[in-house]
Amino acid sequence: MPAHCAPQTLSITRPDDWHLHVRDGAALQTVVPHTAAQFARALIMPNLKPPVTSTAQALAYRDRIHAAAAAAGHSTFEPLMTLYLTDHLPPDEILRAKDAGIVGVKLYPAGATTNSDAGVTDMRKTYATLEAMQRAGMPLLVHGEVTSPEIDLFDREAVFIDTQLIPLRRDFPALKVVFEHITTREAAQYVQTAHGAIAASITAHHLLYNRNAIFTGGIRPHYYCLPVLKRETHRQALVDAATGGSPRFFLGTDSAPHATHLKEHASGCAGCYTAHAAIELYASAFEAAQALDKLEGFASFHGPDFYDLPRNPGQITLHRESWTPPQSYPFADTTLKPLAGGEVLHWRMA
Ligand code: NCD
Ligand code: ZN
Secondary structure, eight states: OOOOSSEEEEEEEEEEEEEOOSSSGGGGGHHHHHHHHHHEEEEOOOOSSSSOSSHHHHHHHHHHHHHHHHTTTHHHHHHHEEEETTTTOOOOHHHHHHHHTTOOEEOTTSSSSOOOOOSBBBGGEEEEEEEHHHHHHHEEEEEEOOOOTTTTTTGGHHIIIHHHHHHHHHOOOOOOOESSSSOHHHHHHHHHSSSEEEEEOOOHHHHHHOOGTTTTTTGGGOOOOOSSOHHHHHHHHHHHHHSSOOTTTTEEBBBBBOOOHHHHHHOHHHHOOGGHHHHHHHHHHHHHTOOOGGHHHHIIIIIHHHHOOOOSSEEEEEEEEEEEEOOOETTTTTTEEETTSSSEEEEEEO
16 A cells, blocks of 8 residues: 555554563563553463462462552553463362452463473373363463473474374363464464364564564574564464454563563573563554554454453554654663664554
């Protein structure tokens, strides 16, 4: 479409972020207001140190997040909480969690990503708890990567589907599963065609970048996340999935803040920070695919529909406007570099 015919504003139902890391303590003061300015709700990941493994811990964490939002003037922001699945999460904790409004239980294969040391070492050890989740209608949210060192880093998601996810779903056919932050054509195809209650979240950075971004002009640690960015054919498959209108795909930023000095490090942490401009980054990706009309379903409808929660009242409006996010934010007693900081973006939320 010629530039002078392109839409200048875009209003959509207020969206939700279905996969978010906000950390804890003073860090909340920077990152929670960024999310709360755009999203009505966000599904909060439980990979704190130590992880959030009980309903009581999750509710106390929710209060701290809520207080950080309210202090910035976003008192209606609703953090949706998750528990961290370990080899020892007791089945009766699932009922307590369900009653308290906990929205999901997160599976990290042990060692798969940041703060996942307490993760599951053998799926069999979790079967009684998964049984309780299936019965209670509690969704399982999976970080879908195998951790075996002999499997190539770029193949770990595809191998997870065949060796872990398919057997798991065979054993628990009624368990609701969200394949979190998918990064490959294989994952998109599996979610699109599988039977039963399954959906996937997709990040903005996996829609916008392929793995070249990590290596352009030198090693660029702020583009390093897990699952790692993949080759261009996979990025295109994710764009097709996100913009295709299927209710099985929805927005989850996986915004994952780390202090600058821990990213720019000999052993840099995995995680891209995108909460400062999340909906703008998604709008860029959808516009590049000429699919801005599909953004609302992906960002605002498919997530709540899958989680059996009401769609949000109210709207947000994006304007076509060039602006440059800052290169750095204060972050507790250090700093945080956002993705696309110092670069020009072409959509801006009013
Ligand atoms: C996340 C983090 O830093 O907590 N990092 C990441 O690269 N996405 C963990 C995760 O979701 O894998
Ligand atoms: Zn994550």
